Amino acid sequence: MATKTPAYTAATLPDAETLYGNLLAAVRHAIEHLPPELMHLIGIHSGGAWLAQRLHKDLGLAQPMGTLDISFYRDDFEKIGLHSQVMPSEISFSVAGKHLVLVDDVLYTGRTIRAAMNELFDYGRPASIRLAVLIDRGGRELPIAAVAVGGFIDPAPVASFVLSQTQAGAFVLTIESKEH
Amino acid sequence: MKLQIKNGRVIDPANKVDQQTDVFIADGKVLAFGQTPAGFKADRVIDAAGKLVVPGLVDLAARLREPGFEYRGTLESEMRAALAGGITSLVLPPDTDPTLDEPGLVEMLKHRARQLAQVNLYPLGAMTVGLKGETLTEMAELTDAGCIAFSQADAPVLDTTVLLRAMQYARTFDFMLWLRAQDPWLSKGGVAASGAYASRLGLSGIPQQAETIALNTLFDLQRTTGVRLHLCRLSSAAGIDLVRAAKREGLAITCDVSANHVHLTDVDIGYYDSNFRLDPPLRGQRDRDAIRAGLADGTIDVVCSDHTPVDDEGKMLPFAEAEPGSTGLELLLSLTLKWAQEAKVPLIDALARVTSGPGRVLGACSPAVSSAGQLGVGAPADLCIVDPNAFWKVSRQSLLSQSKHTPFLDMDLPGRVQATIVRGQVAWELVG
Amino acid sequence: MRNPQLNRHGELTHLITTEGLSRDILTHILDTAQTFVPLAERDVKKVPLLRGKSVFNLFFENSTRTLTTFEIAAKRLSADVFNLNINVSSAAKGETLLDTIANLSAMQADLFVVRHQASGAPYLIAQHVAPHVHVINAGDGRHAHPTQGLLDMYTIRHFKKDFSNLTVAVVGDVLHSRVARSNIHALTTLGVAEVRAVGPLTLLPSGLDQMGVRVFTDMNEGIKGADVIIMLRLQNERMGAALLPSSHEYFKHYGLTQEKLALAKADCIVMHPGPMNRGVEIDSAVADGPHSVILNQVTFGIAVRMAVMSIVAGASA
Numbered sequence: 001m002a003t004k005t006p007a008y009t010a011a012t013l014p015d016a017e018t019l020y021g022n023l024l025a026a027v028r029h030a031i032e033h034l035p036p037e038l039m040h041l042i043g044i045h046s047g048g049a050w051l052a053q054r055l056h057k058d059l060g061l062a063q064p065m066g067t068l069d070i071s072f073y074r075d076d077f078e079k080i081g082l083h084s085q086v087m088p089s090e091i092s093f094s095v096a097g098k099h100l101v102l103v104d105d106v107l108y109t110g111r112t113i114r115a116a117m118n119e120l121f122d123y124g125r126p127a128s129i130r131l132a133v134l135i136d137r138g139g140r141e142l143p144i145a146a147v148a149v150g151g152f153i154d155p156a157p158v159a160s161f162v163l164s165q166t167q168a169g170a171f172v173l174t175i176e177s178k179e180h
Numbered sequence: 181m182k183l184q185i186k187n188g189r190v191i192d193p194a195n196k197v198d199q200q201t202d203v204f205i206a207d208g209k210v211l212a213f214g215q216t217p218a219g220f221k222a223d224r225v226i227d228a229a230g231k232l233v234v235p236g237l238v239d240l241a242a243r244l245r246e247p248g249f250e251y252r253g254t255l256e257s258e259m260r261a262a263l264a265g266g267i268t269s270l271v272l273p274p275d276t277d278p279t280l281d282e283p284g285l286v287e288m289l290k291h292r293a294r295q296l297a298q299v300n301l302y303p304l305g306a307m308t309v310g311l312k313g314e315t316l317t318e319m320a321e322l323t324d325a326g327c328i329a330f331s332q333a334d335a336p337v338l339d340t341t342v343l344l345r346a347m348q349y350a351r352t353f354d355f356m357l358w359l360r361a362q363d364p365w366l367s368k369g370g371v372a373a374s375g376a377y378a379s380r381l382g383l384s385g386i387p388q389q390a391e392t393i394a395l396n397t398l399f400d401l402q403r404t405t406g407v408r409l410h411l412c413r414l415s416s417a418a419g420i421d422l423v424r425a426a427k428r429e430g431l432a433i434t435c436d437v438s439a440n441h442v443h444l445t446d447v448d449i450g451y452y453d454s455n456f457r458l459d460p461p462l463r464g465q466r467d468r469d470a471i472r473a474g475l476a477d478g479t480i481d482v483v484c485s486d487h488t489p490v491d492d493e494g495k496m497l498p499f500a501e502a503e504p505g506s507t508g509l510e511l512l513l514s515l516t517l518k519w520a521q522e523a524k525v526p527l528i529d530a531l532a533r534v535t536s537g538p539g540r541v542l543g544a545c546s547p548a549v550s551s552a553g554q555l556g557v558g559a560p561a562d563l564c565i566v567d568p569n570a571f572w573k574v575s576r577q578s579l580l581s582q583s584k585h586t587p588f589l590d591m592d593l594p595g596r597v598q599a600t601i602v603r604g605q606v607a608w609e610l611v612g
Numbered sequence: 613m614r615n616p617q618l619n620r621h622g623e624l625t626h627l628i629t630t631e632g633l634s635r636d637i638l639t640h641i642l643d644t645a646q647t648f649v650p651l652a653e654r655d656v657k658k659v660p661l662l663r664g665k666s667v668f669n670l671f672f673e674n675s676t677r678t679l680t681t682f683e684i685a686a687k688r689l690s691a692d693v694f695n696l697n698i699n700v701s702s703a704a705k706g707e708t709l710l711d712t713i714a715n716l717s718a719m720q721a722d723l724f725v726v727r728h729q730a731s732g733a734p735y736l737i738a739q740h741v742a743p744h745v746h747v748i749n750a751g752d753g754r755h756a757h758p759t760q761g762l763l764d765m766y767t768i769r770h771f772k773k774d775f776s777n778l779t780v781a782v783v784g785d786v787l788h789s790r791v792a793r794s795n796i797h798a799l800t801t802l803g804v805a806e807v808r809a810v811g812p813l814t815l816l817p818s819g820l821d822q823m824g825v826r827v828f829t830d831m832n833e834g835i836k837g838a839d840v841i842i843m844l845r846l847q848n849e850r851m852g853a854a855l856l857p858s859s860h861e862y863f864k865h866y867g868l869t870q871e872k873l874a875l876a877k878a879d880c881i882v883m884h885p886g887p888m889n890r891g892v893e894i895d896s897a898v899a900d901g902p903h904s905v906i907l908n909q910v911t912f913g914i915a916v917r918m919a920v921m922s923i924v925a926g927a928s929a
Contacts, residue, residue: 069647071647072659072660072661072922073659073660077661077925077926080926081623081923081925081926081927081928082644082661082922082923082926084640086643086644086647087647088646088647088650089650090650118660119659121656122654122655122656122658122659123654123655123656124655374818375818375819376818376819376822376823377819378819379817379818379819379820379823380631380793380819380823381731381732381755382731382732382752382753382754382755382756382790382793383731383732383753383754383755385818451616451732451735452731452732452735452736454736493708496708496710496736497708497709497730497736498709498728498730498731498732498733498736498752498753499730499731499732500730500731500732500753501730
């Protein structure tokens with residue numbers, strides 16, 4: 001089973017690098033028993049892709065990672081149309097029969113992960129999909145759970161978390177107040 | 181009915197009158213101006229303070245669509261529209277269905293018009309049978325029946341020999357021919373004026389040579405035959421230059437333009453608005469400027485409405501497939517006033533182009549009509565009272581014509597007609 | 613006058629012509645198309661963007677190629693596609709254009725792809741559809757063929773990267789070509805260094821210089837140093853209308869051969885909207901040769917049409 005993930009409030013939330021440290025430990029534990037030649041990280045643009053890159057390096061993984069842009073699979077196309085910046089999805093390996101670890105920065109309603117899974121299944125049929133996220137802020141609207149989490153936020157603030165990366169590659173977390 | 185119109189600004193270009201004065205009408209004629217005549221007791225007094233009192237407009241081209249095209253317009257609806265526009269005399273092109281090439285048809289038309297007892301109607305007879313450009317019509321018989329001159333409307337005469345013979349025959353009886361200068365081959369299939377705009381829109385173009393080549397042909401044949409010509413719907417700067425030169429030479433020519441062409445150019449077509457699909461097509465800025473210059477220096481004698489009712493089905497089609505034409509009777513006076521305001525033309529000169537100018541052309545056709553478009557003492561009391569400072573919005577609701585299609589739709593135009601008087605009777609009046 | 617292709621928020625809601633579209637909008641379409649290109653390599657070539665939407669392909673002028681690419685594009689977006697080939701005579705017998713549109717709209721059409729012989733027809737349609745319905749012009753008379761213009765721009769960008777240094781020559785029957793017009797407007801908006809039109813006087817419309825085009829009647833001069841050559845199709849009807857004497861003489865002076873191609877830049881690309889008349893406007897050796905990117909145009913055409921459909925369908929009502 002996963003090691004106990006620390007829970008924080010908005011006041012006690014540590015910086016991004018600390019959270020990343022938690023996440024790295026949790027992912028290492030989660031993939032322990034998976035056959036390495038069949039395991040791939042897949043990062044969701046953009047925060048998840050950066051995290052996946054760091055994880056890929058820090059875990060010393062041999063198999064290539066992939067990146068996913070879920071713009072074409074979102075469920076809110078009716079309301080907001082096509083996003084103005086669609087990044088390319090890049091999965092250069094076959095997905096069939098593989099154990100995939102999806103990586104994203106914030107897990108909230110679960111809709112992004114639902115879209116990512118739909119897209120992955122259009123590439124082929126994976127053996128399994130696990131989820132690793134830097135922050136789980138609760139508020140799920142779909143039955144989705146992560147197996148590796150950098151930190152739980154409880155209660156979640158009325159704000160969004162924005163992950164960015166410095167020139168040197170260090171992660172920085174900022175909180176932006178939500179405008180409804 | 182004894183009528184007094186008081187306090188109005190009377191503008192009568194034919195008699196060079198522009199002054200604040202009263203008008204007295206009796207027995208369907210203009211009785212006097214200024215002081216009340218001895219023993220005159222008005223049955224009705226109309227106060228025209230702040231308004232213009234002008235001769236009823238004479239419109240040299242108005243299709244009323246009867247007979248044959250009644251779903252587009254009837255004599256009743258279109259004559260009412262004419263009166264609302266201050267028009268009291270109309271010339272009808274012969275392209276009805278059937279065409280006006282038989283005396284019986286002309287008599288029927290005149291009878292219908294007389295029964296309605298409103299606007300004075302002057303039909304043009306067809307120059308060739310069925311307007312086909314092949315055989316001549318009985319021009320003398322048609323004149324006896326009431327036609328004032330002969331025309332091909334917009335139908336071409338492909339065989340130049342037929343055109344020559346028609347001119348010789350008309351000259352024999354001194355009948356006038358009213359002709360469009362449009363070369364049938366160069367204009368074939370064209371729906372817009374050749375030029376940058378038509379190219380951008382991918383529309384088939386009609387080059388200006390379609391007009392100039394046709395004009396040169398007409399002038400040359402006119403020199404040989406001596407027939408009197410009225411040229412209909414000029415559209416190009418080059419064409420107007422040719423007419424100017426021909427008049428200077430002394431050829432017996434008069435000519436007109438459509439009120440649409442006094443104001444609009446090809447770019448007004450915008451995104452293929454079929455209300456701007458007209459025949460002749462709208463040309464460029466230079467051509468419009470030349471039209472205004474031609475009106476100012478008298479090269480162009482007349483502005484007409486070119487009233488051509490088209491129904492919704494005819495216009496709700498892609499531009500090239502739509503029917504050319506626009507409703508114009510209710511706009512002729514307003515467009516004339518608008519032009520006068522924009523180009524700073526004195527009102528008396530601008531109004532001449534829709535009263536005395538066309539009146540003279542009518543008089544040249546038929547001496548019986550010599551007093552149309554003017555308000556001299558003893559002339560038939562055909563006049564219109566208009567407020568030049570009031571604006572009205574052109575809309576489907578405000579238009580009385582059965583056709584609601586005009587390029588000026590949704591525009592506010594100057595000049596609200598208050599009343600139109602025909603043969604001394606108030607034939608139309610603004611209510612409310 | 614507000615551009616009828618844009619809604620109140622300035623979003624592209626119809627695609628009728630490349631003329632009047634900003635550089636940003638054109639670039640956005642090309643960028644979006646780029647993300648659709650890799651889909652063709654996947655097993656499942658579909659994305660669910662237009663699932664549940666009905667796309668009606670209304671072709672009043674026959675075309676198998678364009679119709680098929682639009683069908684493929686719509687299906688790859690998971691839309692329900694209905695093809696209507698209405699030739700002119702049946703339309704003339706019965707319904708007017710607007711009646712046809714009204715009937716189809718009553719069947720919950722979301723997007724119309726229209727090809728019509730009359731210039732301006734798509735504008736008329738766009739004026740009469742509900743706000744949530746979108747119109748894509750698949751070619752109207754001589755006026756515009758915007759998706760072809762866009763895929764041509766995509767192709768040029770793919771091979772040449774930067775528009776600003778390019779000399780592009782459009783060769784052939786420019787007078788009757790909606791592809792030429794759409795290309796010319798897009799090229800000038802995207803800031804190409806020089807746009808040239810090459811053809812005999814009978815096939816060149818007036819006002820080209822006002823559109824920003826340099827005109828040549830000598831093909832040797834016209835394609836000298838060109839980076840891109842776009843060859844236009846010559847239709848047989850042109851001989852009948854006294855515009856040209858024969859395709860033989862046309863080919864001699866305006867056909868693209870290896871010899872003429874040598875006058876262009878060494879890395880010049882040759883394009884053609886198709887279908888080609890081999891031996892009339894283009895030599896087989898050139899059409900099948902290393903400079904030709906004609907087949908790439910076809911591939912890119914699907915991604916571009918997917919991009920256009922996604923963008924207009926996503927515009928708010």
